[in-house]
Amino acid sequence: MVQVRAHQPINTDGSLNLEAWLDHAVSVDVALDREALKEACEYAREAEQQANAAKNLWTEGASSFRTGLEIAEILADLKLDQDSLVAAILYRGVREGQIQLPAVSQRFGPVVAKLIDGVLRMAAISASLSPRQSMVMGSQGQVENLRKMLVAMVDDVRVALIKLAERTCAIREVKSASDEKRIRVAREVFDIYAPLAHRLGIGHIKWELEDLSFRYLEPEQYKQIATLLHERRLDRERFISDVMNQLRTELEATGVVDADISGRAKHIYSIWRKMQRKGLAFSQIYDVRAVRVLVPEMRDCYTALGIVHTLWRHIPKEFDDYIANPKENGYRSLHTAVIGPEGKVLEVQIRTHAMHEEAELGVCAHWRYKGTDVKAGSNQYEEKISWLRQVLEWHEELGDIGGLADQLRVDIEPDRVYIFTPDGHAIDLPKGATPLDFAYRVHTEIGHNCRGAKINGRIVPLNYSLQTGEQVEIITSKHGTPSRDWLNSNLGYVTTSRARAKIVHWFKLQARDQNVAAGKTLLERELGRLGLPAVDYEKLADKANMKTAEDMFAALGAGDLRLAQLINLAQQLVEPERGSEQIELIPRKAQGYKPGKRGDIQIEGVGNLLTQMAGCCQPLPGDAIVGYITQGRGVSIHRQDCASVLQLGGREPERIIQVSWGPIPVSTYPVDIEIRAYDRSGLLRDVSQVLLNERINVLAVNTRSNKEDNTALMSLTIEIPGLDALGRLLGRISQLPNIIETRRIGRSEPR
Structure with a gap:
């Protein structure tokens, strides 16, 4: 669920009660210097008042000073130090020109000024990555700003943490803003900052950013899930209370007396993502009812797990041991799902208090230990900072910013595959990675010179999907060069941003x-x-x-x-009408197609009419289309370049009407394709296998062989969801041996 925003203490006249705010901040972390925080607060407040007076501006709108305090509150919860909180309090004032950076350095020290300067540089992300069109080429200035931001992050991770807190405040504040601004901020937060929080292991920030982004990017689906959760809240709270009491009694009976058991709120975006990924209904989500058990020692985790599985029946394939196999961002916990009391499904998370702190604070729990070898947790800190350094090295070498969001999100899903080199070294890659991704991960030149791959001694295609435990040997050529087909996403040769960026860099030269x-x-x-x-x-x-x-x-x-x-x-x-339909950040699951339903086709100026797809040209979503009013059969939908509708329009232009594709994606449409190939044994079998792998339904097949030139012509009628899927299918088929050409045809074309 979206985190409830805490209200700052207010005096009776509506002004901020600064003393009460300082008391609360110091109570969160006793190491903070109350007087130093007070000096920063008074300095920021006075600067804002002077700036407003100079502009004769006295409004009750957003206050840079109050926003600075909210940023500092978030950082205090993350246990950051004095300098970070002072920088947070002053940051908005510096950004809005109310405070000068040299004055900050003189009064509060160079460390505070450097932190603020680093956060200002991180604003380059907003300029470089929010408008998708600006990511096409990426100006040199954008690349340089991005490098500066990454340098600041690597030099001092507190810069990234302050920026995360600032963006958290920003997306909280856009509730009453325009739709355009809400979507712009939400897209930026979802693409960049929620994945960054995940990679740094800061769980509660990641969840809040994802939920708030989802709220603005998919408002209808967000409201639907929120309503379902609210309707079951009282019943869920009673159920969780009974489970907690029963579990606490059993733990105490086995000697685990210091367990902390609580109900765990399920986040709306997490529910939606699981429903989409697994094709589940809301009622089938196991972890809507969930409890979290915190215990003192690691051995108590497995003791508690045994008790849970003794009390209730475990659901097969719903157990994850992230203690034995931690996620890449350091997350450790036991997750299990059981059939609990009343036959209701229940998720239980079990971890130690230290693991919980790491899950909530991530890199924040270790940043103070940078440069030391004796403090517990320093290795995990260095692993996270090492990832940031790798991103920096990648951008310094390639000067490319287009894949930053992909690079940040590459591990947002926990699934990884672990591949072995011929020497036995293990390399981890995202699930779905190919031998080419592996080659570029090992070395750039190996990727460039790659001509084939062996998996456990068996030659496989370069777009083969690697599986954990496989040993990969790359076959290279001394004078090999990359192929432009490797960049065609429909062919599936590379899936990682790193490999794609290396190939792009080669072609740039x-x-x-x-x-x-x-x-x-x-x-x-x-x-x-x-x-x-x-x-x-x-x-x-x-x-x-x-x-x-x-x-x-x-x-x-x-x-x-x-x-x-x-x-x-x-x-x-x-089809210009589809030009504005570009708010597709979070993938939507296709809806089932029902012929003739309004929403699939929109008819301008007309109500709900029966529609049907013309068999002569078989239009697909994305094609430019027109409608022809038939006698007794509603409106027939044709492609604009269809020969039949052009003839009909010449004879009866009054029956031609403007139509467009509706906003709801549909499942499948029939389309004809043609495959020309040199005839060989097993050709039809191989094509059928591609269709099976792509889950394409075949309505009709016609194959003819020409003995004179030893070629075969295959005509197929298939069901396809859209042009993207069609392009991917044709690309897959074209990679088969002996294929000459694959293309889409209309029924009016000669075969």
């Missing part, structure tokens, strides 16, 4: 003329294969924020632009 020619060929081939109509390349370049079509081709050939991105922009050109 190639001659511009080669990149222009290669980029144009790639785009034309993909447009033709997907059956999209010709587009104006100059308009497409403008939509991609490029000056000319040649610049666009060069960027595509060099890997700065992704082919899938240009295809999406091309769709928007042929």
Whole structure:
């Protein structure tokens, strides 16, 4: 659930009760200097008052001083030191020009000033990453700002923590802001700061940022889950209370007397994500009812686990031992799900008090130990800082900012695979990584020269999905170079940001003329294969924020632009109504398709009419479409370039109406594809296997062989959810041996 914002102590006249606020801050951490905090508060408040007086501005709106105190409250809960809290109190005043940084250095010391300066530099993220279009190329200035931010984070992790607290305040404050600002802040927080909090192990900050972002990015789904949780709250609280009493009694009977048992609130975004990932209904989520058990020692964790499994029946495949196998961010705990009292499903988390502090505070629990070897927990701190250094090294080498959000989020899901080199060294990669990802992880040149891979001695394709425990041997060529196909996401050759960035960097170094020619060929081939109509390349370049079509081709050939991105922009050109439909940050699960339902097709100026997809051209979501009013069968939906509808429009133009795809994604549509290949034994079997792997339903198949040139022509009618899935399928089939061409066809085309 979203964390409730604490109210600051207020005097009867509405002003802040500073003495009460200071008393609370010092009570959280007795090591804080009350007088030093008071001096910073009075300095920030006076600066704000003077700035308002100079502008003749006296409002009851947002106060930089009050926001600074809220940031400091968050940092106090994270157990940060005196300098961090002073920097937090003064930061907003410096950012808004009320306080000068040299004055801060002179009065409060260079450490405080350096922290504030580092947080100011981190504001480069907002400028570089919030507008998605600005991520296409990334100006040199943006790259330099990002480097400065990363340097500040590595030099002193407190900078990142202050920025996290500041962004937490920012997303709390946008409740009454405009929709545009709410979405912009939520997108930035979800993409960058929630994953950063996760990577630094700060659990409660991560949950709050995810829930608040989800609230603004998916308001309907957020309200739906929140309502379901609220409706069951009283029943859930009674159930949890009974479970806690029963569990406490059993633990005390076995000698575990210092256990701390509490109910655990399930976060809304976490519920939604699990429902989407596993295709579950709300009633099937096991951990809506959950308790957390904190015990003194590690051995008590397993004792408590045994008691839980003795009291209630364990649910198979719902046990995770993160103590024996910690997550990469250092998280340790036991998770289990059981059939509890009244036959209701219950999740139980078990950990020590120290593990709990690490889960809630993460790097904050260890940052003071930097540079020492004797303090407990310093190794985990250095592991987290080592990750930040790796990100810094990556950006210094490549000068690319487009993959930062991917790099931050790569471990937001706990699933990793552990792969062995031929020498027996273990390397961990994200789930779904390929041999090419592995090659680039080992060394850049090995990736560039890669020509094949062996898994446990068996040759596999380069887009093979690696599994834990496999031994990988990369086959290289002395003069090998990367292939542009490796950057095509539909082909699945690389999944990690690191590998993609290395490939992009290599192509950037190639001659511009080669990149222009290669980029144009790639785009034309993909447009033709997907059956999209010709587009104006100059308009497409403008939509991609490029000056000319040649610049666009060069960027595509060099890997700065992704082919899938240009295809999406091309769709928007042929159907402008879909241009504003770009708030797709959190993946939505496709809804079931029911023919003729309103929402799949929108008819301009008309109410709810029966619609049907034309069999002559078989339009897909993303195609430019028009409607034709039939006699007795409602509106027939055609592609705009369909020969049949063009003839009908010439004879009966009054029956042609404007239609567009509705906002609700649909499940599947029929489409015809054609495959030309050199005939061989097992060709149909291999194609069928690709269709099976992609979970594509086949409605009809027709295969003809030509003995004269030893070729085969396969025509298939398949059900496909959209152009992205179609592009991926055609790409997979084209990788099979002996394939000459794969493309989409309309039924009006000759076969």
